[in-house]
Amino acid sequence: RTDLAALFIIFGGSGDLAQRKLYPALFNLYQKGYLKEHFAVIGTARRPWSDEHYHEIIMTSLAGFEADETVKKTFASHFYYQSHDVTDAQHYETLKQLAAKLDDQYQLQQNRIYYMAMSPRFFGTIASHLGSEALLTADGFNRLIIEKPFGRDYDSAKILNDELTQTFEEDQIYRIDHYLGKEMIQNIMALRFGNGLLGAVWNKQFIDNVQITLAESVGVEDRAGYYETSGALRDMMQNHIMQVIGMLAMEMPVSFSAEDVQREKTRLFKSIQPYTPAEIKTNFVRAQYGETPVEGQTQPGYRQETNVAPASQTETFVAGKVLIDNERWCGVPFYVRTGKRLARKETQINIVFKKTGVNIFAPDKNDQSAVAPDVLTIFVEPEQGFALTLNGKKVGQGFELVPGQLAYQYNQQMLADSPEAYERLILEALNGDGTNFTHWRELAASWQFVDAIRKVWDADQTALPTYPIGSMGPKEATELVQSTGAEWIFDP
Ligand code: BG6
Numbered sequence: 001r002t003d004l005a006a007l008f009i010i011f012g013g014s015g016d017l018a019q020r021k022l023y024p025a026l027f028n029l030y031q032k033g034y035l036k037e038h039f040a041v042i043g044t045a046r047r048p049w050s051d052e053h054y055h056e057i058i059m060t061s062l063a064g065f066e067a068d069e070t071v072k073k074t075f076a077s078h079f080y081y082q083s084h085d086v087t088d089a090q091h092y093e094t095l096k097q098l099a100a101k102l103d104d105q106y107q108l109q110q111n112r113i114y115y116m117a118m119s120p121r122f123f124g125t126i127a128s129h130l131g132s133e134a135l136l137t138a139d140g141f142n143r144l145i146i147e148k149p150f151g152r153d154y155d156s157a158k159i160l161n162d163e164l165t166q167t168f169e170e171d172q173i174y175r176i177d178h179y180l181g182k183e184m185i186q187n188i189m190a191l192r193f194g195n196g197l198l199g200a201v202w203n204k205q206f207i208d209n210v211q212i213t214l215a216e217s218v219g220v221e222d223r224a225g226y227y228e229t230s231g232a233l234r235d236m237m238q239n240h241i242m243q244v245i246g247m248l249a250m251e252m253p254v255s256f257s258a259e260d261v262q263r264e265k266t267r268l269f270k271s272i273q274p275y276t277p278a279e280i281k282t283n284f285v286r287a288q289y290g291e292t293p294v295e296g297q298t299q300p301g302y303r304q305e306t307n308v309a310p311a312s313q314t315e316t317f318v319a320g321k322v323l324i325d326n327e328r329w330c331g332v333p334f335y336v337r338t339g340k341r342l343a344r345k346e347t348q349i350n351i352v353f354k355k356t357g358v359n360i361f362a363p364d365k366n367d368q369s370a371v372a373p374d375v376l377t378i379f380v381e382p383e384q385g386f387a388l389t390l391n392g393k394k395v396g397q398g399f400e401l402v403p404g405q406l407a408y409q410y411n412q413q414m415l416a417d418s419p420e421a422y423e424r425l426i427l428e429a430l431n432g433d434g435t436n437f438t439h440w441r442e443l444a445a446s447w448q449f450v451d452a453i454r455k456v457w458d459a460d461q462t463a464l465p466t467y468p469i470g471s472m473g474p475k476e477a478t479e480l481v482q483s484t485g486a487e488w489i490f491d492p
Contacts, residue, residue: 004430005038006111007102009095009135011086011126012118013043014057017147022117023061025422030075031067034427038109040102044084044095045118054081078106086122092133099135110140113429117147124163131167145174145429148239149230150438153454154447161440170440171258174429179240180436181421181428183410184380188247188349189256191378191386198376199252201353203328208373211350211481212244213490214338215472218345219289219300220316224307231314233286233450233457236338242269242446243438245334248349249324258434262442269445273323280456283322286315287474289341290466299469302340315457315464316340319477321484335481335488341469343492347380350489361399372403375489384418385409 008026010018029035043054058076065072082098084091103110114130116123123146129135136142144164151157164173179185191198201207214236220227227235246265253260275283291301302308302316317339324334353374362370375389387407394400410418419427428436467474472491481488 003036003038004034004111005107005109006113006141006430007099007106007108008039008041008113008115009099010041010043010115010117011084011122012045012116013041013054013081014045014047014049015117017117018043019057019061021420021422022115022426023058024064025420025426027062027065027067027072027075028419028423029427029430031065031071034430038106039078040106040108041079042082042095042098042102043079044082046083046085048083049081051079051081054079086118086126086129089129089133092129092135096133096135103137108140110137112137112140112142113145113426114143115145120147120149120151120160124160127164127167136167141172141432142168143172143174143429143432144168145176145426147176149234150175150239150443151447152229152234153451154444157443157447161443171434173437173440174425174434175438175440175443176425177239177243177438178421178425179243180438181423181425182347182380183418184347184378184384184386185244185247186436187386188244188378192248193252204330204332206353207332208352208354209332209481209484209486210248210334211348211352211489212241212248212334212336213346213348213350213488214240214244215342215344215346215348215490216338216340217342217470219341219469220302220305220308222306224305227316228308228312228314231286232316232318232338232340233453237318237320237336238446238450239438241336241338242442242449244349245272245322245336246442248351249329249334251328256435258437258439261435262439266439266441266445268324268326269442269449271324271326271329272445272449273325274449275452277452277456280453281460283480284318284320284453285465285474285476285480286457287317287339287465287467287476288312288314289316289339289469292469294469301466301469313457313461313464317342317467317473317477319473319480320453321480333484333486335486337473337477337488339467339473343470343472345382346490346492348490349378349380351376351378352486352489359401361401371401377489379409383409384415 055076058079062072151160246268250264250268253264288302292299303312319337322334355368355371355373358365359371377387379385385408387405389403389405391401392404394402465474
């Protein structure tokens with residue numbers, strides 16, 4: 001393994017994301033030997049912390065690791081804290097000096113990763129200052145990792161992107177979508193492009209519909225401030241769901257490089273059928289979780305949650321039918337849904353194949369209801385693996401079809417070896433591999449699709465339908481799929 005050299009400058013070093021995700025991810029890379037001697041981290045935020053206090057924060061964020069205390073402490077000794085006002089040019093000068101000093105001290109070869117993990121309203125300002133105050137090095141690499149939300153619609157995303165590209169080239173910008181760091185999402189490419197068998201049937205001739213479910217059991221938690229401005233459409237559909245559609249539906253890239261993969265995803269997004277306002281109303285459903293009695297107690301609905309407006313029109317559930325206007329997919333609905341406070345936390349993809357034309361085993365050969373469709377299920381989380389549901393003969397006299405499953409579940413050991421999404425993506429960024437990051441053109445196309453829906457919804461002030469906590473959403477989501485004769489396969 002190579003020992004990678006880099007300085008990480010984390011904007012938002014005192015924040016929740018840094019503590020919950022980034023520090024543990026860096027520690028994993030350290031324990032696995034990707035980071036050894038030649039790395040340092042500058043955490044910046046407004047509050048005036050000492051390095052000692054920062055080290056305590058790092059140690060606390062590693063509390064879940066069984067590693068030796070001295071290993072943790074040596075790791076934490078690579079961290080430096082710099083109190084920083086992102087709007088103050090002078091502060092970038094101080095940062096630059098500290099960066100240069102650490103570069104010498106740890107022989108970092110002028111490699112820098114700038115990580116934006118704070119309030120998105122400062123992303124543009126930070127990038128401009130990094131340029132104007134000459135933080136970028138001449139000899140090493142300079143890469144920007146940027147968290148979501150990347151804008152709140154196409155226009156604001158474009159403004160932000162224009163700001164970033166004044167300082168960074170497109171191939172220096174790593175827009176994170178942590179779904180692309182998940183083992184089973186990356187596995188979609190292996191399934192599709194590593195199996196002649198699946199490759200041959202991956203099209204409208206054999207596939208009836210595709211279903212993507214990103215279900216969560218938690219509610220809005222303590223994030224109402226953010227969520228009220230976002231809703232499920234912006235929070236999950238614009239990024240994670242669109243990326244999953246991209247992985248499932250893009251054409252085979254010429255190679256596995258970032259450039260080729262991102263190009264195919266962009267082409268795919270551009271092929272998504274734009275809807276008229278009337279089509280949006282029939283093809284997309286939104287809802288809110290409502291107050292629900294659970295075991296004799298009333299669980300608060302979304303509108304009763306802390307910091308949520310009592311008449312909030314923010315959706316906590318979205319379901320929709322996405323159509324792709326290209327030769328491979330025309331006429332095949334991609335059904336998607338996501339929501340908070342659903343029956344359970346599960347991300348699952350179902351590829352539903354077309355049934356045989358006739359059923360010679362039924363009294364009425366045209367009775368399709370007696371045959372279940374073949375389904376390829378990709379279990380993304382919490383279980384990971386895949387299963388192919390096929391029909392076989394029911395054991396015994398007579399001749400009835402019953403579905404059986406060829407299943408492949410990853411076991412505990414394999415899952416334990418699988419890197420967490422942030423760990424994987426940070427390593428990819430360190431290696432200069434942008435394959436699992438989002439290109440601006442993908443983002444632009446996905447915002448344009450989502451903006452059209454948002455616009456229709458914002459203009460319609462009728463109260464949202466509600467769904468009970470612990471269900472799989474409103475009846476409208478079931479009806480959406482039934483309208484084409486299908487059913488949601490994942491039905492806990
Ligand atoms: C985030 C959303 O991007 O993804 C959250 O902002 C959501 O609202 C989370 O809970 C879900 O991610 P995961 O990995 O738990 O499925």
